[in-house]
Structures are given as C-alpha cells and as structure tokens.
Amino acid sequence: xxxxxxxxxxxxxxxxxxxxxxxxxxxxxxxxxxxxxxxxxxxxxxxxxxxxxxxxxxxxxxxxxxxxxxxxxxxxxxxxxxxxxxxxxxxxxxxxxxxxxxxxxxxxxxxxxxxxxxxxxxxxxxxxxxxxxxxxxxxxxxxxxxxxxxxxxxxxxxxxxxxxxxxxxxxxxxxxxxxxxxxxxxxxxxxxxxxxxxxxxxxxxxxxxx
Ligand code: ZN
Numbered sequence: 687x688x689x690x691x692x693x694x695x696x697x698x699x700x701x702x703x704x705x706x707x708x709x710x711x712x713x714x715x716x717x718x719x720x721x722x723x724x725x726x727x728x729x730x731x732x733x734x735x736x737x738x739x740x741x742x743x744x745x746x747x748x749x750x751x752x753x754x755x756x757x758x759x760x761x762x763x764x765x766x767x768x769x770x771x772x773x774x775x776x777x778x779x780x781x782x783x784x785x786x787x788x789x790x791x792x793x794x795x796x797x798x799x800x801x802x803x804x805x806x807x808x809x810x811x812x813x814x815x816x817x818x819x820x821x822x823x824x825x826x827x828x829x830x831x832x833x834x835x836x837x838x839x840x841x842x843x844x845x846x847x848x849x850x851x852x853x854x855x856x857x858x859x860x861x862x863x864x865x866x867x868x869x870x871x872x873x874x875x876x877x878x879x880x881x882x883x884x885x886x887x888x889x890x891x892x893x894x895x896x
Pocket of ligand 1: 694743745774
C-alpha cells in the first residue's frame with residue numbers, strides 16, 4: 687500500500703505532557719505530517735542538517751484501510767488494517783520557539799524524513815488497549831508505555847480526527863508518545879519494540895548517523 691498523510695496527536699500520555707511542562711489537553715491536539723516525511727524505520731537518521739536538537743518520540747502507528755469521515759466507533763475500529771511503530775522526530779528547540787511565538791509547528795514536526803515508520807503487522811483482532819511500546823538507546827531503556835495510558839484511546843482518536851480530516855486508505859495515524867523523550871546524538875543505536883500479553887509483536891532498529 688502506498689502511504690499517504692500522517693495524522694498525529696500531541697500530548698496523548700499525561701506523563702509526557704508533564705515532562706515538557708505542557709498542560710494535559712482536554713481535547714486531542716492534532717497535527718499532520720505530509721507523506722514525504724515517511725521513511726523506513728531502519729534508514730539511518732541524519733541529525734546534522736538541523737541547527738536544532740532532534741528529539742525522538744516513539745509512537746504506536748496505525749494504518750488506515752478504509753475511508754473514515756465522522757466515523758463512529760465501529761467504523762473506526764474496523765478501519766484499522768495494521769499496527770506498527772513510528773518515530774515522530776521533532777526539532778524541539780525550534781518547536782519551543784514557534785510555540786512561544788504562537789506560530790504553527792510544521793517546520794519542527796513535518797520536515798523531510800521526520801517520520802521513520804516500521805513495517806506494519808496485520809490487525810487480526812488485536813486488542814488495541816493492550817499494546818506495550820518500548821525504546822532503548824544504546825541499551826538503556828528510555829521510553830516505555832502502554833496503550834491503556836492514552837488520554838484518548840486509538841478508536842476514539844480516529845473518530846475525533848475524522849471529524850476534521852477525512853482519513854483515507856494508506857493514511858497513517860500516530861497515537862502519541864509516552865514519557866522519556868530526548869535528544870538524538872550521532873552514533874546512537876535505537877531498538878524499539880511492540881508487544882502485547884501474548885508476547886512480542888514487532889521489533890525494529892535504527893542508528894543515528896555518526
Ligand atoms: Zn509525537
């Protein structure tokens with residue numbers, strides 16, 4: 687399937703909102719990365735081209751398989767074709783500067799190659815409230831979260847997003863990052879995993895270009 691736009695949610699885990707001194711939002715905070723931002727997860731990440739810190743945010747990604755507009759819960763849950771992992775790469779210094787000026791975040795969030803995405807695993811009746819994601823960098827656990835901690839669960843998130851943006855087959859939705867975000871440094875080795883009660887669903891790795 688050819689991927690299309692990426693719809694993202696900000697601050698969907700309370701602990702992450704707090705670590706960046708952001709208020710916990712009362713409604714989902716949405717933004718979009720264009721299709722150009724999607725690159726294979728395993729491609730080495732280049733951080734040298736930006737004057738600002740590149741931060742990692744590991745997120746559960748869902749792949750949309752059918753058109754959703756003003757979707758109800760049944761439509762939204764049956765539209766999830768597959769599940770994977772993505773990095774919502776963020777130029778954090780620039781984002782802070784844009785936020786302070788009241789400007790849109792696009793340059794900080796939607797630059798080229800800002801969305802490394804893994805292969806997707808088919809959604810064969812996966813329990814979307816039982817997904818554990820984890821990221822280690824150089825062998826050290828940096829992020830660990832569970833979909834049950836999401837402020838807006840995945841199905842509700844798709845319903846909400848589809849009120850504003852028609853979701854089409856090939857669209858990818860990123861579902862927010864747990865606490866533990868931080869800066870990427872040249873040479874870092876990243877290992878990410880997705881698991882449920884039955885065991886490991888997916889592991890994927892990448893490196894930051896030296
Ligand atoms: Zn994010």
